[in-house]
Amino acid sequence: MAEGVFQVAFYLFSTLIIGSALMMVISRSLFYNALFLLVVLLGTAGIYVLLNAEFLAAMQIFVYAGALTVLLLFVIMLTTGRFKKEAKIFHSQSVVGFIVAISLLFLSLFSLNLTSWKIVVGETSHTLQNLANFLFTQYALPFEIASLVLLVALIGAIWLARREEE
Amino acid sequence: MITLNHFLTLGAILFCIGLFGALSKRNIIAIMMFLELMTNAVNLSLISFSKYITPITIRGQIFAIFVMVVTAAEIGLGLAIVLCIYRSRETTQIDEVNLLKW
Numbered sequence: 564m565a566e567g568v569f570q571v572a573f574y575l576f577s578t579l580i581i582g583s584a585l586m587m588v589i590s591r592s593l594f595y596n597a598l599f600l601l602v603v604l605l606g607t608a609g610i611y612v613l614l615n616a617e618f619l620a621a622m623q624i625f626v627y628a629g630a631l632t633v634l635l636l637f638v639i640m641l642t643t644g645r646f647k648k649e650a651k652i653f654h655s656q657s658v659v660g661f662i663v664a665i666s667l668l669f670l671s672l673f674s675l676n677l678t679s680w681k682i683v684v685g686e687t688s689h690t691l692q693n694l695a696n697f698l699f700t701q702y703a704l705p706f707e708i709a710s711l712v713l714l715v716a717l718i719g720a721i722w723l724a725r726r727e728e729e
Numbered sequence: 730m731i732t733l734n735h736f737l738t739l740g741a742i743l744f745c746i747g748l749f750g751a752l753s754k755r756n757i758i759a760i761m762m763f764l765e766l767m768t769n770a771v772n773l774s775l776i777s778f779s780k781y782i783t784p785i786t787i788r789g790q791i792f793a794i795f796v797m798v799v800t801a802a803e804i805g806l807g808l809a810i811v812l813c814i815y816r817s818r819e820t821t822q823i824d825e826v827n828l829l830k831w
Contacts, residue, residue: 573731577739584746600762614780631804638808642815653753654824660752668745675737709798716802723809
Protein backbone atom coordinates (compact mmCIF):
# COMPACT_ATOMS: atom_id res chain seq x y z
CA MET A 564 0.00 0.00 0.00
CA ALA A 565 2.65 2.51 1.03
CA GLU A 566 4.78 1.40 -1.91
CA GLY A 567 1.89 2.09 -4.29
CA VAL A 568 1.39 5.58 -2.87
CA PHE A 569 5.13 6.17 -3.19
CA GLN A 570 5.06 5.14 -6.86
CA VAL A 571 2.04 7.26 -7.71
CA ALA A 572 3.56 10.28 -5.96
CA PHE A 573 6.88 9.79 -7.73
CA TYR A 574 5.35 9.60 -11.20
CA LEU A 575 3.00 12.49 -10.47
CA PHE A 576 5.80 14.77 -9.31
CA SER A 577 8.14 13.77 -12.12
CA THR A 578 5.58 14.41 -14.86
CA LEU A 579 4.84 17.76 -13.20
CA ILE A 580 8.52 18.67 -13.07
CA ILE A 581 9.45 17.57 -16.58
CA GLY A 582 6.30 19.06 -18.10
CA SER A 583 6.90 22.46 -16.52
CA ALA A 584 10.58 22.35 -17.46
CA LEU A 585 9.62 21.75 -21.11
CA MET A 586 7.06 24.56 -20.90
CA MET A 587 9.87 26.78 -19.61
CA VAL A 588 11.84 25.99 -22.74
CA ILE A 589 9.07 26.83 -25.19
CA SER A 590 7.33 29.67 -23.36
CA ARG A 591 7.71 33.09 -24.98
CA SER A 592 7.06 35.24 -21.95
CA LEU A 593 9.68 35.62 -19.23
CA PHE A 594 7.01 36.11 -16.61
CA TYR A 595 5.42 32.73 -17.35
CA ASN A 596 8.90 31.27 -17.49
CA ALA A 597 9.45 32.30 -13.88
CA LEU A 598 6.08 30.87 -12.84
CA PHE A 599 6.89 27.52 -14.50
CA LEU A 600 10.23 27.56 -12.71
CA LEU A 601 8.29 27.96 -9.46
CA VAL A 602 6.24 24.84 -10.31
CA VAL A 603 9.45 22.91 -11.05
CA LEU A 604 10.98 23.94 -7.73
CA LEU A 605 7.89 23.03 -5.72
CA GLY A 606 7.69 19.65 -7.47
CA THR A 607 11.32 19.00 -6.61
CA ALA A 608 10.51 19.81 -2.99
CA GLY A 609 7.87 17.06 -3.18
CA ILE A 610 10.48 14.62 -4.51
CA TYR A 611 12.76 15.56 -1.58
CA VAL A 612 9.98 14.62 0.82
CA LEU A 613 9.76 11.22 -0.89
CA LEU A 614 13.51 10.87 -0.35
CA ASN A 615 13.21 11.43 3.43
CA ALA A 616 14.79 14.88 3.26
CA GLU A 617 12.14 17.01 4.95
CA PHE A 618 14.50 19.77 6.04
CA LEU A 619 15.85 20.18 2.53
CA ALA A 620 12.31 20.26 1.14
CA ALA A 621 11.51 23.12 3.51
CA MET A 622 14.73 24.92 2.59
CA GLN A 623 13.92 24.40 -1.08
CA ILE A 624 10.58 26.13 -0.63
CA PHE A 625 12.10 28.97 1.45
CA VAL A 626 15.25 29.66 -0.51
CA TYR A 627 14.52 28.67 -4.09
CA ALA A 628 10.75 28.98 -4.43
CA GLY A 629 10.45 31.90 -2.03
CA ALA A 630 13.52 34.07 -2.33
CA LEU A 631 15.10 33.30 -5.68
CA THR A 632 11.89 33.31 -7.71
CA VAL A 633 10.83 36.62 -6.19
CA LEU A 634 14.27 38.02 -6.97
CA LEU A 635 13.95 36.80 -10.57
CA LEU A 636 10.49 38.36 -10.85
CA PHE A 637 11.86 41.67 -9.54
CA VAL A 638 14.58 41.70 -12.16
CA ILE A 639 12.08 40.76 -14.90
CA MET A 640 9.84 43.66 -13.87
CA LEU A 641 12.83 46.02 -13.76
CA THR A 642 14.06 45.09 -17.21
CA THR A 643 11.66 43.62 -19.80
CA GLY A 644 8.36 44.05 -18.02
CA ARG A 645 5.52 41.67 -17.43
CA PHE A 646 3.63 41.42 -20.71
CA LYS A 647 6.41 41.50 -23.25
CA LYS A 648 6.42 38.44 -25.47
CA GLU A 649 9.59 37.84 -27.40
CA ALA A 650 9.41 37.08 -31.08
CA LYS A 651 12.64 35.13 -31.18
CA ILE A 652 13.52 33.16 -28.05
CA PHE A 653 16.35 30.98 -29.33
CA HIS A 654 19.58 32.33 -30.70
CA SER A 655 21.54 30.95 -33.61
CA GLN A 656 23.53 28.42 -31.59
CA SER A 657 20.47 26.57 -30.40
CA VAL A 658 20.98 23.62 -32.78
CA VAL A 659 24.41 23.00 -31.29
CA GLY A 660 22.91 23.35 -27.82
CA PHE A 661 20.26 20.78 -28.67
CA ILE A 662 22.81 18.28 -29.96
CA VAL A 663 25.02 18.72 -26.88
CA ALA A 664 22.10 18.35 -24.49
CA ILE A 665 20.60 15.29 -26.15
CA SER A 666 23.94 13.51 -26.44
CA LEU A 667 24.72 14.25 -22.78
CA LEU A 668 21.30 12.88 -21.86
CA PHE A 669 21.86 9.60 -23.69
CA LEU A 670 25.41 9.30 -22.37
CA SER A 671 24.33 9.81 -18.77
CA LEU A 672 21.33 7.47 -19.02
CA PHE A 673 23.52 4.81 -20.63
CA SER A 674 26.25 5.10 -18.00
CA LEU A 675 23.92 5.16 -15.02
CA ASN A 676 22.23 2.00 -16.24
CA LEU A 677 25.60 0.29 -16.54
CA THR A 678 26.79 1.28 -13.06
CA SER A 679 25.97 -1.08 -10.21
CA TRP A 680 25.40 1.13 -7.18
CA LYS A 681 26.25 -0.12 -3.70
CA ILE A 682 22.75 0.19 -2.32
CA VAL A 683 22.69 0.22 1.48
CA VAL A 684 19.42 -1.21 2.72
CA GLY A 685 18.12 0.65 5.71
CA GLU A 686 15.89 3.46 6.77
CA THR A 687 17.32 6.98 6.56
CA SER A 688 18.25 8.08 10.06
CA HIS A 689 16.08 10.71 11.70
CA THR A 690 17.04 13.50 9.43
CA LEU A 691 16.82 16.91 11.04
CA GLN A 692 18.58 16.03 14.29
CA ASN A 693 21.23 14.07 12.47
CA LEU A 694 21.77 16.82 9.93
CA ALA A 695 22.28 19.41 12.66
CA ASN A 696 24.71 17.13 14.47
CA PHE A 697 26.82 16.62 11.37
CA LEU A 698 26.62 20.21 10.24
CA PHE A 699 27.82 21.72 13.51
CA THR A 700 30.47 19.15 14.42
CA GLN A 701 32.08 17.39 11.50
CA TYR A 702 31.25 19.96 8.84
CA ALA A 703 31.58 23.10 10.98
CA LEU A 704 34.41 24.62 8.94
CA PRO A 705 32.64 24.29 5.54
CA PHE A 706 29.55 25.72 7.21
CA GLU A 707 31.45 28.84 8.29
CA ILE A 708 33.01 29.15 4.84
CA ALA A 709 29.53 28.95 3.30
CA SER A 710 28.40 31.86 5.46
CA LEU A 711 31.47 33.79 4.32
CA VAL A 712 30.54 33.06 0.68
CA LEU A 713 27.06 34.43 1.31
CA LEU A 714 28.50 37.58 2.92
CA VAL A 715 30.82 38.19 -0.03
CA ALA A 716 27.95 37.64 -2.47
CA LEU A 717 25.80 40.10 -0.52
CA ILE A 718 28.45 42.81 -0.60
CA GLY A 719 29.21 42.12 -4.25
CA ALA A 720 25.56 42.28 -5.30
CA ILE A 721 25.07 45.59 -3.47
CA TRP A 722 28.22 47.03 -5.03
CA LEU A 723 27.28 45.88 -8.53
CA ALA A 724 23.65 46.99 -8.44
CA ARG A 725 24.12 50.47 -6.95
CA ARG A 726 23.83 53.50 -9.19
CA GLU A 727 26.95 55.44 -10.08
CA GLU A 728 27.01 58.83 -8.43
CA GLU A 729 26.99 61.72 -10.84
CA MET B 730 9.21 -0.45 -7.26
CA ILE B 731 11.02 2.87 -7.42
CA THR B 732 14.78 2.49 -7.26
CA LEU B 733 17.76 4.81 -7.24
CA ASN B 734 17.90 4.67 -11.04
CA HIS B 735 14.47 6.27 -11.35
CA PHE B 736 15.55 9.30 -9.33
CA LEU B 737 18.85 9.54 -11.20
CA THR B 738 17.03 9.36 -14.54
CA LEU B 739 14.74 12.18 -13.47
CA GLY B 740 17.80 14.19 -12.43
CA ALA B 741 19.53 13.53 -15.75
CA ILE B 742 16.48 14.55 -17.82
CA LEU B 743 16.04 17.73 -15.78
CA PHE B 744 19.74 18.56 -16.08
CA CYS B 745 19.70 18.13 -19.86
CA ILE B 746 16.58 20.28 -20.28
CA GLY B 747 18.37 22.91 -18.20
CA LEU B 748 21.52 22.59 -20.28
CA PHE B 749 19.59 22.98 -23.54
CA GLY B 750 17.80 26.05 -22.22
CA ALA B 751 20.95 27.64 -20.88
CA LEU B 752 22.76 27.10 -24.18
CA SER B 753 20.02 28.28 -26.50
CA LYS B 754 17.82 30.93 -24.87
CA ARG B 755 18.41 34.53 -25.86
CA ASN B 756 17.39 36.29 -22.69
CA ILE B 757 19.95 36.50 -19.89
CA ILE B 758 17.31 36.16 -17.17
CA ALA B 759 15.98 32.99 -18.82
CA ILE B 760 19.53 31.62 -18.87
CA MET B 761 19.82 32.30 -15.12
CA MET B 762 16.56 30.38 -14.61
CA PHE B 763 17.90 27.38 -16.48
CA LEU B 764 21.12 27.48 -14.46
CA GLU B 765 18.94 27.27 -11.37
CA LEU B 766 17.14 24.29 -12.92
CA MET B 767 20.46 22.54 -13.52
CA THR B 768 21.70 22.93 -9.95
CA ASN B 769 18.29 21.75 -8.83
CA ALA B 770 18.73 18.55 -10.85
CA VAL B 771 22.16 18.00 -9.29
CA ASN B 772 20.67 18.48 -5.82
CA LEU B 773 18.02 15.90 -6.63
CA SER B 774 20.68 13.35 -7.56
CA LEU B 775 22.69 14.12 -4.42
CA ILE B 776 19.70 13.65 -2.17
CA SER B 777 18.76 10.38 -3.82
CA PHE B 778 22.34 9.15 -3.30
CA SER B 779 21.97 10.21 0.31
CA LYS B 780 18.89 8.03 0.72
CA TYR B 781 20.08 4.94 -1.10
CA ILE B 782 23.85 4.86 -0.55
CA THR B 783 24.67 6.71 2.67
CA PRO B 784 21.46 6.57 4.71
CA ILE B 785 23.24 6.75 8.08
CA THR B 786 25.83 9.48 7.45
CA ILE B 787 23.55 11.60 5.24
CA ARG B 788 26.44 13.08 3.23
CA GLY B 789 24.39 13.81 0.14
CA GLN B 790 22.00 16.03 2.05
CA ILE B 791 24.86 17.96 3.67
CA PHE B 792 26.46 18.48 0.28
CA ALA B 793 23.10 19.60 -1.10
CA ILE B 794 22.92 22.34 1.56
CA PHE B 795 26.24 23.74 0.38
CA VAL B 796 25.09 23.54 -3.24
CA MET B 797 22.02 25.58 -2.26
CA VAL B 798 24.21 28.24 -0.61
CA VAL B 799 26.41 28.56 -3.67
CA THR B 800 23.39 28.75 -5.99
CA ALA B 801 21.81 31.49 -3.92
CA ALA B 802 25.04 33.49 -4.08
CA GLU B 803 25.38 32.85 -7.81
CA ILE B 804 21.85 33.93 -8.67
CA GLY B 805 22.12 37.06 -6.52
CA LEU B 806 25.38 38.15 -8.13
CA GLY B 807 24.22 37.15 -11.60
CA LEU B 808 21.05 39.20 -11.38
CA ALA B 809 23.07 42.21 -10.18
CA ILE B 810 25.25 41.80 -13.28
CA VAL B 811 22.11 41.57 -15.46
CA LEU B 812 20.90 44.86 -13.99
CA CYS B 813 24.29 46.43 -14.74
CA ILE B 814 24.16 45.23 -18.35
CA TYR B 815 20.61 46.50 -18.75
CA ARG B 816 21.59 49.88 -17.38
CA SER B 817 24.49 50.36 -19.74
CA ARG B 818 23.27 48.54 -22.90
CA GLU B 819 19.45 48.84 -22.59
CA THR B 820 18.99 45.19 -23.49
CA THR B 821 18.81 41.75 -21.88
CA GLN B 822 19.31 39.75 -25.07
CA ILE B 823 22.56 37.85 -24.92
CA ASP B 824 23.40 38.16 -28.62
CA GLU B 825 23.14 41.94 -28.52
CA VAL B 826 25.84 42.15 -25.87
CA ASN B 827 28.75 41.49 -28.20
CA LEU B 828 31.18 44.26 -27.35
CA LEU B 829 33.98 41.82 -26.53
CA LYS B 830 33.21 39.52 -29.45
CA TRP B 831 35.72 39.58 -32.25
